[in-house]
Amino acid sequence: xxxxxIADIARRAGVSKGAVSYAxxxxxxxxxxxxxxxxxIAQEIGFNPNSAARALSGASARAVGLTLCRPAxxxxxxxWFMGLISGFEAELSARSYALTLQVVATPELExxxxxxxxxxxxxxxxxxxxxxxxxIRIPVLQQLQLPAVVIGGPGETGxxxxxxxxxxxxxxxxxxxxxxxxxxxxxxVSGLPGLLHTQTRTRAFNDICDSLGLExxxxxxxxxxxxxxxxTRRLLIDTARPTAIIYDNDVMAVAGxxxxxxxxxxxxxxxxxxxxxxxxLCSLVHPPLTALTRDIAxxxxxxxxxxLASIDGKQVTNVEAGTAHLTPxxxxxPPR
Amino acid sequence: xxxxxIADIARRAGVSKGAVSYAxxxxxxxxxxxxxxxxxIAQEIGFNPNSAARALSGASARAVGLTLCRPAxxxxxxxWFMGLISGFEAELSARSYALTLQVVATPELExxxxxxxxxxxxxxxxxxxxxxxxxIRIPVLQQLQLPAVVIGGPGETGxxxxxxxxxxxxxxxxxxxxxxxxxxxxxxVSGLPGLLHTQTRTRAFNDICDSLGLExxxxxxxxxxxxxxxxTRRLLIDTARPTAIIYDNDVMAVAGxxxxxxxxxxxxxxxxxxxxxxxxLCSLVHPPLTALTRDIAxxxxxxxxxxLASIDGKQVTNVEAGTAHLTPxxxxxPPR
DNA sequence: AGAATTTACTGAACCGGGTAAGTTGTGGTG
DNA sequence: CACCACAACTTACCCGGTTCAGTAAATTCT
Numbered sequence: 001x002x003x004x005x006i007a008d009i010a011r012r013a014g015v016s017k018g019a020v021s022y023a024x025x026x027x028x029x030x031x032x033x034x035x036x037x038x039x040x041i042a043q044e045i046g047f048n049p050n051s052a053a054r055a056l057s058g059a060s061a062r063a064v065g066l067t068l069c070r071p072a073x074x075x076x077x078x079x080w081f082m083g084l085i086s087g088f089e090a091e092l093s094a095r096s097y098a099l100t101l102q103v104v105a106t107p108e109l110e111x112x113x114x115x116x117x118x119x120x121x122x123x124x125x126x127x128x129x130x131x132x133x134x135x136i137r138i139p140v141l142q143q144l145q146l147p148a149v150v151i152g153g154p155g156e157t158g159x160x161x162x163x164x165x166x167x168x169x170x171x172x173x174x175x176x177x178x179x180x181x182x183x184x185x186x187x188x189v190s191g192l193p194g195l196l197h198t199q200t201r202t203r204a205f206n207d208i209c210d211s212l213g214l215e216x217x218x219x220x221x222x223x224x225x226x227x228x229x230x231x232t233r234r235l236l237i238d239t240a241r242p243t244a245i246i247y248d249n250d251v252m253a254v255a256g257x258x259x260x261x262x263x264x265x266x267x268x269x270x271x272x273x274x275x276x277x278x279x280x281l282c283s284l285v286h287p288p289l290t291a292l293t294r295d296i297a298x299x300x301x302x303x304x305x306x307x308l309a310s311i312d313g314k315q316v317t318n319v320e321a322g323t324a325h326l327t328p329x330x331x332x333x334p335p336r
Numbered sequence: 337x338x339x340x341x342i343a344d345i346a347r348r349a350g351v352s353k354g355a356v357s358y359a360x361x362x363x364x365x366x367x368x369x370x371x372x373x374x375x376x377i378a379q380e381i382g383f384n385p386n387s388a389a390r391a392l393s394g395a396s397a398r399a400v401g402l403t404l405c406r407p408a409x410x411x412x413x414x415x416w417f418m419g420l421i422s423g424f425e426a427e428l429s430a431r432s433y434a435l436t437l438q439v440v441a442t443p444e445l446e447x448x449x450x451x452x453x454x455x456x457x458x459x460x461x462x463x464x465x466x467x468x469x470x471x472i473r474i475p476v477l478q479q480l481q482l483p484a485v486v487i488g489g490p491g492e493t494g495x496x497x498x499x500x501x502x503x504x505x506x507x508x509x510x511x512x513x514x515x516x517x518x519x520x521x522x523x524x525v526s527g528l529p530g531l532l533h534t535q536t537r538t539r540a541f542n543d544i545c546d547s548l549g550l551e552x553x554x555x556x557x558x559x560x561x562x563x564x565x566x567x568t569r570r571l572l573i574d575t576a577r578p579t580a581i582i583y584d585n586d587v588m589a590v591a592g593x594x595x596x597x598x599x600x601x602x603x604x605x606x607x608x609x610x611x612x613x614x615x616x617l618c619s620l621v622h623p624p625l626t627a628l629t630r631d632i633a634x635x636x637x638x639x640x641x642x643x644l645a646s647i648d649g650k651q652v653t654n655v656e657a658g659t660a661h662l663t664p665x666x667x668x669x670p671p672r
Numbered sequence: 673a674g675a676a677t678t679t680a681c682t683g684a685a686c687c688g689g690g691t692a693a694g695t696t697g698t699g700g701t702g
Numbered sequence: 703c704a705c706c707a708c709a710a711c712t713t714a715c716c717c718g719g720t721t722c723a724g725t726a727a728a729t730t731c732t
Binding site: 018020025050052054055056 | 717718719720721722
């Protein structure tokens with residue numbers, strides 16, 4: 001089936017292509033009567049402007065890109081990413097921007113994808129997640145002058161805007177809460193050590209523990225359930241085992257809960273558990289997990305809004321998008 | 337920064353635009369020496385063909401579309417979709433096709449998005465999930481002659497290929513297994529009743545129960561943890577409460593497990609639980625859940641392959657992509 | 673009434689690739 | 703040597719919108 005073009009509309013309306021273009025885009029240059037006639041014809045024959053032709057004439061691609069550089073199997077279980085994506089979608093679809101997604105294996109490939117997408121004019125901007133120390137993507141984005149927003153930070157991103165939340169404040173709150181309950185041996189199972197926000201959290205965790213005179217034990221992990229289980233086992237077989245563990249994501253926290261129960265420890269009696277980033281998963285398990293809650297979808301929506309503003313040429317500055325707050329549930333209690 | 341075009345390459349190589357186009361696309365019409373010179377220049381200045389211009393000249397958009405018509409909050413926790421998406425990506429990125437994603441609220445909007453994407457020549461084909469009875473998307477796809485592959489079925493899709501797995505066989509296996517363990521009162525918490533595969537499963541569940549002389553109780557739900565909990569509670573307060581429950585997804589199964597434990601029932605002693613679609617979630621909880629396992633990512637990859645074949649103009653037929661098989665874990669045992 | 677301005681258009685160039693058709697230059701053949 | 707075949711290009715137009723310069727008619731101003 002041949003897809004109709006503005007030339008078809010022009011022929012049927014007895015006007016020129018240019019007039020049709022003006023009419024359909026709400027530009028001045030056509031009378032109201034003609035505009036309505038043209039719009040009616042467009043409706044009738046089911047016209048949709050060819051985005052390729054439009055993009056070719058200098059207009060935008062009306063799409064933003066997102067690359068994810070994590071093993072696919074993590075994506076399947078990490079509520080974080082789908083939460084973010086939902087948030088992006090909410091904002092993007094409202095302005096009929098599409099989200100173009102690509103899972104890649106390494107940061108180098110990520111850079112490749114950025115270059116290609118931008119060169120091909122497939123996207124108008126990108127959302128960058130999982131900021132690393134000396135992230136190789138930042139200089140490339142600056143060189144390409146590709147509109148971008150970084151989720152996470154604060155870090156070195158030059159003039160690229162960042163959306164971040166106060167991770168240091170959140171973890172401090174969690175530690176204070178556990179200490180108030182009477183815990184003295186608090187451990188932490190962290191996410192990928194290469195990521196900047198992991199480092200921020202680790203630093204803040206060390207700081208608060210130091211200032212309270214506690215020993216700060218952090219076992220680095222990778223957000224997977226398997227690694228979360230392993231780290232938990234390592235912590236719990238220790239003679240001086242912790243009475244509370246803070247996990248950097250919900251998946252590891254749930255895995256840790258299972259390990260504790262397997263080993264015959266009562267949660268929260270023998271071990272308290274705090275998960276970073278709340279998700280339905282945390283309230284589904286038994287006991288439900290105390291978590292550091294933030295509105296991930298809103299976080300994503302915020303990032304999308306900033307990116308769209310940046311694409312529109314507005315100057316965008318770093319924004320803090322709400323601190324995570326503690327949601328106490330059944331997995332935390334004073335130690336026995 | 338100005339992005340380079342073939343005209344820039346042509347100027348630097350001292351040839352015409354046409355020659356550059358032939359050279360870069362491996363077409364005959366240029367000498368090997370010239371071709372290499374042109375390719376070298378393209379490399380050097382970081383040339384990427386503008387996808388819009390390419391698409392305008394009749395080439396493909398090198399992108400496929402996926403719309404998801406489910407509440408955003410479900411996407412966040414359903415491992416199924418991210419598993420599928422990982423599978424798509426694996427196949428698509430290998431052929432440098434992009435995946436364009438849009439979350440929509442209703443099937444009507446979904447149809448709108450198909451029309452728009454296809455009209456705008458933004459995509460070359462779509463992957464359709466969550467097939468319904470008399471699905472309104474099917475006639476539209478046929479009318480538009482938009483290449484498509486349906487995940488799920490078998491159902492009425494005319495000449496649009498389907499990728500499906502033998503749900504009836506899988507649920508029969510699960511029921512047989514539970515009966516072999518000694519269960520006589522087996523209930524089921526299903527997914528959205530409007531979806532075709534829910535109906536297939538319900539029919540098969542009724543059939544096998546009938547043939548074994550068991551009463552078939554199915555409570556319809558919507559894949560969310562909340563509804564899963566509610567359905568489980570309804571089943572467990574019954575005087576003739578079931579000794580085993582089969583859930584249509586992992587999220588509801590985990591929620592059900594939590595409800596049982598809350599009510600003081602031992603799993604698997606007082607209640608056995610089977611989840612449909614395995615995921616790391618199932619092995620994370622305690623006890624780990626017996627599940628109907630299938631390789632979701634491979635399922636998605638399969639669908640992507642078929643769609644790409646269909647875009648290439650090949651005739652694609654319905655394919656069965658492996659039956660789910662039972663993975664017994666700690667949540668099933670003979671009833672006490 | 674005549675000049676100046678505004679309105680409502682038309683026509684053509686343009687975006688950046690793809691490609692059919694035409695133009696060279698070279699070598700081989702009868 | 704004339705003729706042909708073929709490689710190696712160039713030229714020119716296409717795709718489907720956007721946009722700018724131009725133009726004729728209608729309206730406003732003086």
